[in-house]
Amino acid sequence: RPGEPVFTPKGKDNVVFQVPDKFLEEKYQNIGSDIQSRFGDEADVTIQVRDTALPNITVPAQLDKSDNFSLFIPRHKKLAAALIDVFMKAKDIDQLQSYAVYARDRVNSQLFNYALSVVLLHRPDTKDLDLPIFIESFPSKFIDSRSFGMARQEANVVKQGNRRPITVPRDYTASDLEPEHRLWYFREDLGINVHHWHWHLVYPAESSDINIVRKDRRGELFYYMHQQIMGRYNIERFCNNLPKTVALTSLREPIPEGYFPKLDSLVASRPWPARPSNSTLMPIKRTLDQIDLEISTMERWRQRFLEAVNENAYTDLQGRKVALDETTGIDILGNILEASQQLSPNPNYYGDLHNMGHTIISYVHDPDHRHLESFGVIGDSATAMRDPVFYRWHQNIDDMFNEYKIRMNPYTAQQLTYPSIRVTAVGIQLDNGRTNQFHTFWQQSDINMTKGMDFMPRGDVFARFTHLQHIPFTINVQANNDSSAPKMGMVRVFMAPKVDDRGQQMSFRDQRRYMIEMDKFVANLRPGQNTLRRRSAESTVTIPFERTFRNLDNRQDSSFNFCGCGWPNHMLIPKGTDQGYRMEFFVMISNYEEDRVNQDLGGACSDAASFCGIRDRLYPDRRPMGYPFDRLGRQGADTLASFMTPNMKVQEVTIIHNDRVSGPTGQ
Ligand code: CUO
Structure with missing residues (x-):
């Protein structure tokens, strides 16, 4: 309820949802009362979940629970949009709660968290609720795997009240041999990464409800917010005696900057993949993600964007040229380049350059899925800014927008x-x-x-x-x-x-x-x-x-x-x-x-x-x-x-x- 915490009062960590048996996963349904009484005993708070007709969540459930989830992968965006749709259609908060409880054990936890967060932000009856706190839900995206293990040990061995904080080391991802490592405090900053995740949550590029996507000047804000990140990052580089970021313009040259994130991916209990120095981008063919992308396709998208900038006009679905005007031009270009497939005036022609850039870089270690590896940190908006290549890619994106801006009449x-x-x-x-x-x-x-660590005994x-x-x-x-x-x-x-x-x-x-x-x-x-x-x-x-x-x-x-x-x-x-x-x-x-x-x-x-x-x-x-x-x-x-x-x-x-x-x- 508005004004009340979404989850639990402070210090009351154990919430048990009492659910009708049909809400449980099939394999647990015949031992439903067992489970409920066992966990019920430990509950600080018990919530009765309203019995309701079960929603159809077969589409969002297609993403395997052990898979990593990325907003930059079109298939994942579609599966998330389907769950958002289910949640948006709940008649009231109680039904939303029932749907959420039902979906929680059946869909991928990251997809679930994303979809529910978007819905809580956008439903009129939940706007005033707190969001689940993202760092607490997924601490493994922010904290190195060694500190994470130490925290788990501390919780198991030391009584609540006597526990000491686990100090996350300040520079654990590389040594001084790597000049880029001087920027660790910016790239690996918790607040910066949470901001970036939050921004993309507030401005989703796709949703079955177009009103969630279509926000005032969102394409322009995509350009501007990321332009400001690049300005800030470049200044940090100058302060550390490094030259300005080299834009990743050519997709065919090796990328000297490597990155070894040293984070565990929570879902699959696997480390996030690393990218060795001098990796070269490859076409991606990943049937599971339904991606088949040639580098030449990305190059074509780039050319078409620059053509629109040069002609000060974009090509619409009928092949006509539509002039860009001073007020809305940058907004349209932002939606074309990011891209939002729902807001781009011609998604087939202009493609999905920025998002697929994240994706193709994130799969450089396993482009055809032969090693069954998931994507690297640049594939997830919560972790992308940790990687030096994020800035090289966004310098390229910003340079492309800048080509438009420098052609505008200077102010008098x-x-x-x-x-x-x-x-x-x-x-x-x-x-x-x-x-x-x-x-x-x-x-x-x-x-x-505490919240994101699913361990016993509990406590802070x-x-x-x-x-x-x-x-x-x-x-x-x-x-x-x-x-x-x-x-x-x-x-x-x-x-x-x-x-x-x-x-x-x-x-x-x-x-x-x-x-x-x-x-x-x-x-x-x-x-x-x-x-x-x-x-x-x-x-x-x-x-x-x-x-x-x-x-x-x-x-x-x-x-x-x-x-x-x-x-x-x-x-x-x-x-x-x-x-x-x-x-x-x-x-x-x-x-x-x-x-x-x-x-x-x-x-x-x-x-x-x-x-x-x-x-x-x-x-x-x-x-x-x-x-x-x-x-x-x-x-x-x-x-x-x-x-x-x-x-x-x-x-x-x-x-x-x-x-x-x-x-x-x-x-
Ligand atoms: Cu925020 Cu590329 O858009 O990460």
Whole structure:
């Protein structure tokens, strides 16, 4: 019920569903009362499941229980869509519960979890419920297999109350011989991976209910959110003395970056497959997944996308050219390239390039299934961002979108200006007293893994992660309103590296691709001088630290559904360097009357609206995502300085990293 936890009150882990015998798996039906009394004795909570006509779940049950599940594989998407359909059609919450209990033991557990999560997010009568917490359901997707084994042992040997957290080692996937390993803290960050899984849950590419797929500007947000990931990742690379990501454009060259995830796949009790260095992509022929894909097919899809970009028009189902316009063009291209087969205007012609890229890379170790191996981590949205090749593939995707963006007319000075509004100063105030610096360090935080570990005896077991963190700060903006009337402004905050790898001021052309969004908020500007203050914890790209860590164990936070989507606040600031990494901190105030979207946001979670949108609402900004850096600079502006109009201001800042490790939250 809304306002109540979906599963159990804290500390009450044992839930027993009392079900009619016909709900049990066939092999258990004649010992139904046995089972129920045995588990019933241990129950903290007993839930009577309503007897109901059984739904037909033969289609979703086609995925073997021991198989891994991937949203990037078309067959899996279809099987999940079938289960979503069953759940969406339940008449009320009680019937949904009956259907879910019935399906739980009969379908693949990952498919089940995905379908139920999508349904809980989208049914009007379940929207206010918490989602099952994903890390707790599938901790093995986030925690290395050795720590996982240690947690199991701790739970078996040590009494509840005396158990110590299992410290997940900070760099277990490779040694310093592998330069890419310097980025472990970004790629293997728990909050980043959960965000990515959550984003794809909120924006499914396919569903039998088209309303679940068709969301305001979802194709554009696919482009923008992943573009921002690439901007952030590239900056982390620069901080670690690595060059920018090389796009995986040619699918026929060996991939130097290998990745050995050291995670166990929970369902099959098998390790996730690894990819050795210098693997070369092969056509995939996997009858089981119903995939038969040539590399030349992917190349053709790419050519057709670029053709649409070049002609500023796509080819529709009848073969006609349809012009892309300034407002919706990027959204259509996003749906074509991702691809959403239901929203792409011509799915056969443009294919499924981005998704099949994930798939073909994920099967590089066993393209024809001769070794009966499942896909690698890039095939699962919960684990994909761990692998260096994820970024090479998404750099390629982003470069393709960029080909469209650089062909658009640059903004004119007049379009960028907000008459009578001037930004006169911008400053960063750190909570430790420093100004115009950011400070980063390491922090340890604990996560309760109990729910996902199906072992006895029960009770809490914690995993302790080390992750990047920064000192909280306040952004101070001085703005003048030279008119005599109050004005509303949209304050747009970005940050980008100042110099290129030769130490020269970065060109605007390069820098705009690394402009990472830090925040965006509305401000009231009185005539005369105004001081605006904004806390780092309020950022509209992030969700609070508590939602990534502490409250995962605490069901008081009822906002963990749409609100679970969002960049983790502890990764808001790039790592920086010991000596200080130089960045340009940019603030623009645009005319809110032109930017505003009229809608009621009451009750809606909008914590991370820049990356995730707002549920059941329009994207809360009328400008193109990434504005004003989504296009090339205005005519003649080849540096940020020459791009500036009076309603913008840049402040040079540095990011200083301190290698200290601070203790677990609250300890
Ligand atoms: Cu999020 Cu490729 O889209 O992973």
